[in-house]
Amino acid sequence: MKYSFVSHLFCPKCEKTYDTKEQHQLCSCGSPLLVDYHWDQIKENLKREDLLTREPSLWRYHELLPVEDSNNVVSLGEGMTPLISMPTLGKDMSVENLFMKDEGLVPTGTFKARGAAVGVSKAKEIGVKELAMPTNGNAGAAWALYAARAGINSTIVMPVDAPVITRNEVASSGAKLYLVNGLISDAGKIVAKAVKDNNLYDASTLKEPYRIEGKKTMGLEIAEQMGWKMPDVILYPTGGGVGLIGIYKALKELKSLGWVEGKLPRLVAVQASNCAPIVKAWEEKKTESEFWQDSSTLAFGINVPKALGDFLVLDAIYQTDGCAIAIDDQSMVEEQEKISRLEGAFICPEGASTFVAIRRLRESGWIKEGETVVALNTGAGIKYPDTVKVEVPMLEKEASIYEDHKDLVK
Numbered sequence: 509m510k511y512s513f514v515s516h517l518f519c520p521k522c523e524k525t526y527d528t529k530e531q532h533q534l535c536s537c538g539s540p541l542l543v544d545y546h547w548d549q550i551k552e553n554l555k556r557e558d559l560l561t562r563e564p565s566l567w568r569y570h571e572l573l574p575v576e577d578s579n580n581v582v583s584l585g586e587g588m589t590p591l592i593s594m595p596t597l598g599k600d601m602s603v604e605n606l607f608m609k610d611e612g613l614v615p616t617g618t619f620k621a622r623g624a625a626v627g628v629s630k631a632k633e634i635g636v637k638e639l640a641m642p643t644n645g646n647a648g649a650a651w652a653l654y655a656a657r658a659g660i661n662s663t664i665v666m667p668v669d670a671p672v673i674t675r676n677e678v679a680s681s682g683a684k685l686y687l688v689n690g691l692i693s694d695a696g697k698i699v700a701k702a703v704k705d706n707n708l709y710d711a712s713t714l715k716e717p718y719r720i721e722g723k724k725t726m727g728l729e730i731a732e733q734m735g736w737k738m739p740d741v742i743l744y745p746t747g748g749g750v751g752l753i754g755i756y757k758a759l760k761e762l763k764s765l766g767w768v769e770g771k772l773p774r775l776v777a778v779q780a781s782n783c784a785p786i787v788k789a790w791e792e793k794k795t796e797s798e799f800w801q802d803s804s805t806l807a808f809g810i811n812v813p814k815a816l817g818d819f820l821v822l823d824a825i826y827q828t829d830g831c832a833i834a835i836d837d838q839s840m841v842e843e844q845e846k847i848s849r850l851e852g853a854f855i856c857p858e859g860a861s862t863f864v865a866i867r868r869l870r871e872s873g874w875i876k877e878g879e880t881v882v883a884l885n886t887g888a889g890i891k892y893p894d895t896v897k898v899e900v901p902m903l904e905k906e907a908s909i910y911e912d913h914k915d916l917v918k
């Protein structure tokens with residue numbers, strides 16, 4: 509059995525093609541490159557049913573992934589995260605069929621591990637010895653750790669106020685770590701220079717073509733977990749937008765394989781009110797976004813003032829009759845606590861933003877009664893220990909909680 513049916517890289521802007529056996533970054537026209545496959549061969553060699561007996565990781569879809577030799581797979585068991593029904597929360601927002609794809613359960617605690625697993629594996633396959641990337645924290649943590657497993661050196665630059673836990677993950681991997689007093693866009697400029705001066709492999713968002721292939725497995729899994737029936741709406745907390753582009757790519761690929769039928773789900777990009785370039789562009793019906801000045805949000809993973817793949821994100825939204833919506837930080841934190849209380853799931857603020865969005869879109873009637881809705885929780889709440897502020901009663905030693913709270917006990 510052939511491990512992958514990868515064919516070539518292509519440019520979604522100018523249609524130029526490239527070889528997947530060589531190292532490529534952006535197209536000569538400046539656009540990100542996408543991966544294509546030999547669809548006829550996949551159709552002949554792979555059936556949906558074949559998946560039933562495979563391992564519960566994203567590598568179950570290896571024919572649709574770019575790694576050609578299974579010996580190059582660098583895995584920590586990522587993928588096949590649960591798709592959980594959220595009945596109590598759903599009732600609270602009048603969305604009966606509400607599901608959460610929980611990416612808090614992958615190695616490194618965010619879905620970034622998917623992009624890192626496939627991106628680092630392919631980097632290993634094409635002979636990369638040293639990579640560099642800017643990050644808001646979670647991607648850097650995932651790439652540094654997967655690179656460590658692959659024996660690839662990495663250089664990571666992150667904003668000084670990226671979550672400390674991500675800084676520690678990167679440092680513990682043995683990567684070269686630098687902090688910058690600025691945003692991910694500033695880190696990006698420093699990395700771009702380092703890449704040029706030292707001939708490093710640039711693993712920045714969408715500057716290498718394979719991270720998106722890892723992220724697309726979220727879309728493959730949602731379809732498989734729903735029994736190859738697509739939901740009506742999928743919401744995604746959008747920073748660089750790779751996850752959304754990936755899910756869109758996955759669903760189109762499944763359609764071309766004939767594994768799913770009908771209309772694609774309406775894709776919704778959820779952003780933070782103080783960093784919403786995609787939302788602004790969508791509201792103005794533009795095909796590209798503008799740099800968002802002085803962006804800030806506690807949902808660190810979506811603090812991306814200008815995404816390289818913005819035109820692909822907007823295209824995915826337009827093509828599926830989706831929308832884009834901005835959510836303020838306060839509402840995210842309130843929703844995060846509500847989800848813990850109602851469903852016992854402690855999710856990240858980025859993930860919580862998608863549930864606020866569902867609430868708003870249901871209120872406005874954009875989400876209709878009876879529709880099936882899937883929200884992506886992109887990471888574990890425990891990676892953001894300080895977003896929840898609580899006051900806890902302090903007891904004297906040997907105090908009796910029962911006596912103090914008798915009124916509360918039936």
Ligand SMILES: *Cc1c(COP(=O)(O)O)cnc(C)c1O
Pocket residue numbers: 618620646647745746747748749750751752808809810856858859886887
């Ligand atoms: C990176 C990140 C996002 C945004 O992902 P993109 O695919 O780059 O848009 C969302 N949530 C979390 C927790 C992240 O780390």
Ligand SMILES: [Zn+2]
Pocket residue numbers: 519520521522523524535536537538539
């Ligand atoms: Zn091009």
